[in-house]
Amino acid sequence: xxxxxxxxxxxxxxxxxxxxxxxxxxxxxxxxxxxxxxxxxxxxxxxxxxxxxxxxxxxxxxxxxxxxxxxxxxxxxxxxxxxxxxxxxxxxxxxxxxxxxxxxxxxxxxxxxxxxxxxxxxxxxxxxxxxxxxxxxxxxxxxxxxxxxxxxxxxxxxxxxxxxxxxxxxxxxxxxxxxxxxxxxxxxxxxxxxxxxxxxxxxxxxxxxxxxxxxxxxxxxxxxxxxxxxxxxxxxxxxxxxxxxxxxxxxxxxxxxxxxxxxxxxxxxxxxxxxxxxxxxxxxxxxxxxxxxxxxxxxxxxxxxxxxxxxxxxxxxxxxxxxxxxxxxxxxxxxxxxxxxxxxxxxxxxxxxxxxxxxxxxxxxxxxxxxxxxxxxxxxxxxxxxxxxxxxxxxxxxxxxxxxxxxxxxxxxxxxxxxxxxxxxxxxxxxxxxxxxxxxxxxxxxxxxxxxxxxxxxxxxxxxxxxxxxxxxxxxxxxxxxxxxxxxxxxxxxxxxxxxxxxxxxx
Numbered sequence: 001x002x003x004x005x006x007x008x009x010x011x012x013x014x015x016x017x018x019x020x021x022x023x024x025x026x027x028x029x030x031x032x033x034x035x036x037x038x039x040x041x042x043x044x045x046x047x048x049x050x051x052x053x054x055x056x057x058x059x060x061x062x063x064x065x066x067x068x069x070x071x072x073x074x075x076x077x078x079x080x081x082x083x084x085x086x087x088x089x090x091x092x093x094x095x096x097x098x099x100x101x102x103x104x105x106x107x108x109x110x111x112x113x114x115x116x117x118x119x120x121x122x123x124x125x126x127x128x129x130x131x132x133x134x135x136x137x138x139x140x141x142x143x144x145x146x147x148x149x150x151x152x153x154x155x156x157x158x159x160x161x162x163x164x165x166x167x168x169x170x171x172x173x174x175x176x177x178x179x180x181x182x183x184x185x186x187x188x189x190x191x192x193x194x195x196x197x198x199x200x201x202x203x204x205x206x207x208x209x210x211x212x213x214x215x216x217x218x219x220x221x222x223x224x225x226x227x228x229x230x231x232x233x234x235x236x237x238x239x240x241x242x243x244x245x246x247x248x249x250x251x252x253x254x255x256x257x258x259x260x261x262x263x264x265x266x267x268x269x270x271x272x273x274x275x276x277x278x279x280x281x282x283x284x285x286x287x288x289x290x291x292x293x294x295x296x297x298x299x300x301x302x303x304x305x306x307x308x309x310x311x312x313x314x315x316x317x318x319x320x321x322x323x324x325x326x327x328x329x330x331x332x333x334x335x336x337x338x339x340x341x342x343x344x345x346x347x348x349x350x351x352x353x354x355x356x357x358x359x360x361x362x363x364x365x366x367x368x369x370x371x372x373x374x375x376x377x378x379x380x381x382x383x384x385x386x387x388x389x390x391x392x393x394x395x396x397x398x399x400x401x402x403x404x405x406x407x408x409x410x411x412x413x414x415x416x417x418x419x420x421x422x423x424x425x426x427x428x429x430x431x432x433x434x435x436x437x438x439x440x441x442x443x444x445x446x447x448x449x450x451x452x453x454x455x456x457x458x459x460x461x462x463x464x465x466x467x468x469x470x471x472x473x474x475x476x477x478x479x480x481x482x483x484x485x486x487x488x489x490x491x492x493x494x495x496x497x498x499x500x501x502x503x504x505x506x507x
Contacts, residue, residue, distance in 0.1 A: 037120070037121070039121060048110050050227075056103035056107075061154060065451045089488075090507065104155050105163075112166065121137075123137065130209075131203045134201055141197075142200070142201035142202040142228075142233075150191075150236070156191075160504060162187060163180065165179055178498045178500045180502075181500075181502060198232075198233040202230045224262075234253050242456065250384040251384045263281060263374040264281045265374055266405075273334060279368070286370050316441075330417065331442055335350070351446045378398045382436055383440075390429035391432070399436065484504060487506075
């Protein structure tokens with residue numbers, strides 16, 4: 001990439017590597033340095049958005065969201081992680097919620113600046129995109145809008161009502177840029193529009209981004225898996241349709257993903273993850289972490305028994321079929337592994353980071369984070385088919401197709417695989433629904449979906465699954481507390497800077 005583009009990226013990183021309100025506090029002469037003059041400027045700014053979403057925002061979610069779904073062991077003090085023990089979380093000791101808010105709005109600011117100013121570049125200078133009739137300019141806007149929508153999607157799930165900032169500020173006066181919290185419904189409508197726009201302008205696969213340094217098929221694959229595509233936008237829209245129980249829409253969107261021909265399930269579950277199996281045909285969107293020195297946190301935390309109470313392995317580890325001496329499901333071994341530590345038995349989360357044979361962690365591992373994949377989409381489709389037409393053979397076939405790749409040898413352990421299921425055992429719509437939800441968790445364990453799924457299930461029937469998972473329900477062992485803490489606290493610093501903000505209940 002050209003030096004001037006790198007310089008521009010660094011400038012934007014410096015100017016925006018502060019909190020949301022501080023990022024708007026620029027002097028007029030500083031703001032002039034952010035002018036876009038060329039295509040390389042727009043591409044550089046877009047990479048800056050990806051950088052913020054990948055390196056800071058999404059990486060935190062990859063460890064934090066499984067904790068909120070009770071898939072990772074949670075300590076009883078919030079300092080260790082933003083999503084840790086919710087009953088102990090306080091506004092003045094939020095375990096890093098302020099950082100999550102900060103990096104989220106940094107990403108939004110970058111995306112807004114790019115979208116607001118891309119018209120400064122001559123329209124005719126943009127080449128054709130990967131889809132006939134769509135220019136590279138339209139693709140850039142689509143990528144930026146998807147990433148902005150993606151951040152807002154997460155922020156509303158974690159904080160509730162959040163300030164909806166749709167443009168980069170024109171004023172350098174901090175007071176002129178104060179924004180109150182916007183109702184979730186309005187923010188959701190906005191990021192839904194972002195995903196719809198992205199679905200219309202993005203390609204299924206990037207074929208127009210190769211240069212003399214990256215001109216092979218592997219480079220095309222990295223671009224198509226590392227950047228957001230039409231497949232990613234369609235899957236996010238399917239998730240929103242599932243929240244609204246618009247099941248026919250879910251089916252239609254997943255059918256489009258399947259019929260694109262770009263994504264297929266891999267035969268071996270373990271090949272989806274790991275250093276030597278990057279960007280598989282099943283992957284829809286992956287964080288590319290091949291750079292040396294990247295500290296992959298995806299599987300760093302442990303699945304452990306609470307040895308202060310008893311030494312029973314955690315229930316999530318044994319959600320998989322089989323027992324400790326006779327494991328059956330390859331997915332269990334790929335997700336977590338039994339490892340002694342300090343005289344106790346631990347079950348380390350290893351889905352996105354390998355450990356050596358002695359149980360020690362391998363640092364600087366270039367394993368990608370898999371954010372979205374076809375199995376996720378197919379399980380949503382199976383759910384929709386069950387809700388609209390039980391018994392549905394295609395829904396059953398999806399489950400059995402995924403269960404059919406659970407045999408294999410991994411880490412010197414042989415897994416015989418699990419048996420297919422039938423309507424003889426799943427004899428009612430309710431039993432099929434509950435089994436499918438467990439199967440979804442088994443398949444996607446430690447990927448950043450289960451907590452949002454719990455919120456979705458609770459919205460259907462008024463349940464308390466998310467409260468139980470976060471130890472906020474009165475019946476939670478060692479838990480209880482204010483249910484309002486299901487939402488994270490608004491950072492105190494931002495409350496002090498912006499008088500229009502209000503705190504979430506419970507803090």
